[in-house]
Amino acid sequence: MGLLKKDLCDTGDLSNEGLAEVLTRGLRFRETVSANPLLGKYVGLLFLEASTRTRVSFQMASEALGARVIIVDPETASLQKGETILDTVKTLEAEGLDYLVMRTSAPFLPHLIARQTSLRIINAGDGQHSHPTQALADVLALSSAKDPTKNEVRPEELPSLLSGFRITFTGDVRHSRVFRSTADLLSRCGAIVGVCTYGTLGLRYADSFPGIHSWDTPPQRLENYIDVVYPLRVQMERLKSLPFGSLEEYRATCGTTHLAEGQWLMHCGPFNRNVEVSGELVYSEKSLILEQVKWGYRARVGLMAAMEADK
Ligand code: CP
Numbered sequence: 001m002g003l004l005k006k007d008l009c010d011t012g013d014l015s016n017e018g019l020a021e022v023l024t025r026g027l028r029f030r031e032t033v034s035a036n037p038l039l040g041k042y043v044g045l046l047f048l049e050a051s052t053r054t055r056v057s058f059q060m061a062s063e064a065l066g067a068r069v070i071i072v073d074p075e076t077a078s079l080q081k082g083e084t085i086l087d088t089v090k091t092l093e094a095e096g097l098d099y100l101v102m103r104t105s106a107p108f109l110p111h112l113i114a115r116q117t118s119l120r121i122i123n124a125g126d127g128q129h130s131h132p133t134q135a136l137a138d139v140l141a142l143s144s145a146k147d148p149t150k151n152e153v154r155p156e157e158l159p160s161l162l163s164g165f166r167i168t169f170t171g172d173v174r175h176s177r178v179f180r181s182t183a184d185l186l187s188r189c190g191a192i193v194g195v196c197t198y199g200t201l202g203l204r205y206a207d208s209f210p211g212i213h214s215w216d217t218p219p220q221r222l223e224n225y226i227d228v229v230y231p232l233r234v235q236m237e238r239l240k241s242l243p244f245g246s247l248e249e250y251r252a253t254c255g256t257t258h259l260a261e262g263q264w265l266m267h268c269g270p271f272n273r274n275v276e277v278s279g280e281l282v283y284s285e286k287s288l289i290l291e292q293v294k295w296g297y298r299a300r301v302g303l304m305a306a307m308e309a310d311k
Helices: 016-027 029-034 053-064 085-095 109-114 132-146 155-161 177-188 247-254 289-309
Strands: 042-047 068-072 099-104 120-126 166-171 192-196 213-215 228-232
Touching: 016 029, 016 132, 016 155, 016 177, 016 289, 029 289, 042 053, 042 085, 053 068, 053 099, 053 120, 053 132, 053 289, 068 085, 085 099, 085 109, 099 109, 109 120, 120 132, 120 289, 132 177, 132 289, 166 177, 177 192, 177 228
Parallel strands: 042 068, 042 099, 099 120, 166 192, 166 228, 192 213
Antiparallel strands: none
């Protein structure tokens, strides 16, 4: 392995050289796909948590690159008979798979599995911890919004790739794997990152995120300080009870209810309409939400082609 590691478990697995390579191949996705680099390879998709965007884009990207995709449906797999996930992965390895894309509610499970298999593991989201390919999609979406003609990223330009963007994540920062991964890559690419959250949903270990400004003002009053508002979904599936008094209170504290002149909206989806973001903003002119979906496919094309080229 040269530029990339065997696995992609979180954004820390990407060196600047590896990141620049993945982004460049993603920007040149048409050229990347036409080389068919995964011809004859098998990619398994093991999604132990619900997904639309990530699962579909990994399937499309794998097939576009020439791979055959094996969907391992947890509802019908032998996991139902009590087989452990590790034993399932060992079985898939013996069957001859090359890559395994995993989503799970268990933080760090992809990391643990990756150490015990020769399959190349790609983390498609592990609980509250990490979602590295969403972060790649978000960097590409924003970079393309800044310069639609860009078709290459050099490692030395990463610290200024997104300079000039002040991005604030709003809402459920505490339970968000997207925040942890995307904030990391955005910061590495020169964006200024802030958070604006509800009291019970804020950062637990603020000092783990040096350089991230924590606003205590509702986002709609910060229009002179934010270029991109990035609401995060309230992660109800990870909570035992409603973490705020009422929807009205939540919206007033950190809901995105309008965009200021020139401000962009990002959201990785799925979104709770009229909770963290007003429904009429979702597909408004300044929304990058569907661009994030498009770049999600392209980012996964770039990642898998770069991994395959770098064995
Ligand atoms: N953004 C994201 O991971 O969406 P899905 O849960 O639909 O894959």
